Amino acid sequence: MSALICDLCPKHCRIEEGMAGDCRARYNYKGVLTAITHDRPVAVHNDPIEKKPLYHVLPGSKILSIACAGCNLHCLNCQNEGISQSNPVDLKAYRLTADEIAALALKKGSRSIALTYTDPVIFYEYSLEIGKVARKNNLLTVWVTAGYINKKPLEEALPFIDAVNLDIKFMNDDLYRRICTGTLKPVLEAAQILLKGGKWLEITNLIIPELNDSEKDIGKLINFIKTHLGTHIPIHFSRFFPHHRMRNVEPTPESTILKAAALATDAGMKYVYTGNIRGQNAHATTKCPRCHSxxxxxxxxxxxxxxxxxxxxxxxxxxxxxxx
Amino acid sequence: MIKDLAAWLYMLTFVILIGINTLPQKPGSSRSPEVSKPSQIKGKPQARDVNKIEKAIKTGQLSDKKALFYRESK
Known part of the structure; x- marks a missing residue:
């Protein structure tokens, strides 16, 4: 009976035969690590690309959005816990190969494919295959990810990724551990690897009251992006709403999100947006950084x-x- | 009579729940020493899922695709 170590993400799960890793999607099947959700998406939707959110990639276009069950993080505030925190064997999945996904995207008039809702990291092999086929079909491949992946697998995936929305949840390692069962450092490294690899990158930061809503927290994130990624990287500050295991926390006041947006703009970030805010207060317009039109x-x-x-x-x- | 039946049912439920909560389970996946602090929530399948998962792989409900990036534990 051989145990296996999965080296895909920084958790490095040691997986006994007949058991799965922390993500539930990688299973030790008779001594072979098996990607049990490969070709078995549980969600397939044709979304507006703005929903990812990606504001600087093919605006107004549709993006075929795919997810497989499981996740390597277990965020208390997860918005997709029905698929991310379930055992894949308990969910009804489609059977769709990468070729079939690309054909479906073309049929539906999508110009890109998003690997999203859960995290492409935990259906890594499928994400790679989809990326390869998408390229052949002149479709872009987008990862919407928490970036909790080891350096080598991420670097090997780069040729099959065009754009990424990276969710930087906190700039505090202790919060990553307590709220998401992850750590901060690999996420920041992933951001830099993606940028260095020439991928289009947008950052999302969900602001949760009492956790990461102080000027200091927001300032740390802005400073990291400005210093290590660049002022041209779009940043989306998003409002938290009570969900999953974090129903006892109030929704983020709009004023907090607007304050974050103002801080980022004042710091010289060129493209600053707000999420989960409707109406006139929303920062949803892309302005020219030079003439401001x-x-x-x-x-x-x-x-x-x-x-x-x-x-x-x-x-x-x-x-x-x-x-x- | 009804009181006795209710008491008996209550006792039976209590014993079953105690039994379920104390039965030993097959050891699950664990973290290698690279992870210094344990997570608070672990999304691990339980021992009871093994037969279900292997049956699902055999029937094609789940995939048997060999994963990348792993090694044998020494």
């Missing part, structure tokens, strides 16, 4: 104006970063 205006997930022409501001010809 409104370039992409959004209402919810819909684009009402797009004045980015060939990646440049229509008014002053400034380069607007992204995949257009």
């Amino acid at each position: 409104s370039l992409i205006e959004r209402r919810g997930y819909h684009i009402v104006k797009n004045a980015v022409i060939n990646g440049k501001c229509m008014s002053c010809n400034e380069t607007i970063h992204g995949l257009w």
Whole structure:
């Protein structure tokens, strides 16, 4: 009876025969580590790309969004716990190969495929295959991820990724451990590997009252992005709503999110957005960092104006970063 | 009579619940020493899932795709 060590993510689970790793998706089947959710997505939806959120990739387009069951993190506030915290054997899954996923994306008029809802890290092999097939079919591949992955697997995945929305949950290792069962360092390293690998990167930060809503917490995140990634990286500050095992915490006040957005803008970040805020208070418009004219205006997930022409501001010809 | 029956049912439920909570389980996956602090929540399958998972792999409900990035534990 041989135990196996999974080296995909920083948890390095030691998995006895007949057992799965912490993610539930990698199983020791007769001494072979088996990706049991491969080709078995539990969610397949054709979403607006703005929902990921990705604001600087093919605005207004549809993205075929795929998830398999399980997750290597167990966030108390998980929004998709029905699929991420379930045992894959208990969920009804589709049987779709990477080729079939690409064909479906083309049929539905999607211009890209997102590996999302749970985390592409835990269906790594499937994510790679989809990325390869997507490239052949002129589709972009997007990872929406918490970035909790080891360096080597991430580097080997780079050729099959075009854009990433990376969720940096906290700038505090203790909170990563207590709230998400993870650690901070690998996530920050993943951000830098993705950027160095030439991938388009947008950052999401969910602001939770009492946990990461202080100016100091927000400032740390802004400083990391500015110093290690660049001021051209879009940042999405998102409002928390009570969910899963964190129902005892109040929703984040809009004022906190707006304060975070103001701090990022004041620090020189070029593209700052707010999530889970509707109406006039929302920062949902992409503005030219040079002439400040409104370039992409959004209402919810819909684009009402797009004045980015060939990646440049229509008014002053400034380069607007992204995949257009 | 009804009181006796209720007391008996109560006792039976109590004994069953005690039994379920104290039965030994097959040891699960554990962390290698690289992880210094244990997680508070672990999403591990329980021993009772093994037959179910292996049956699902055999029937194709779950995949038998060989994973990347693993090694044998010494």
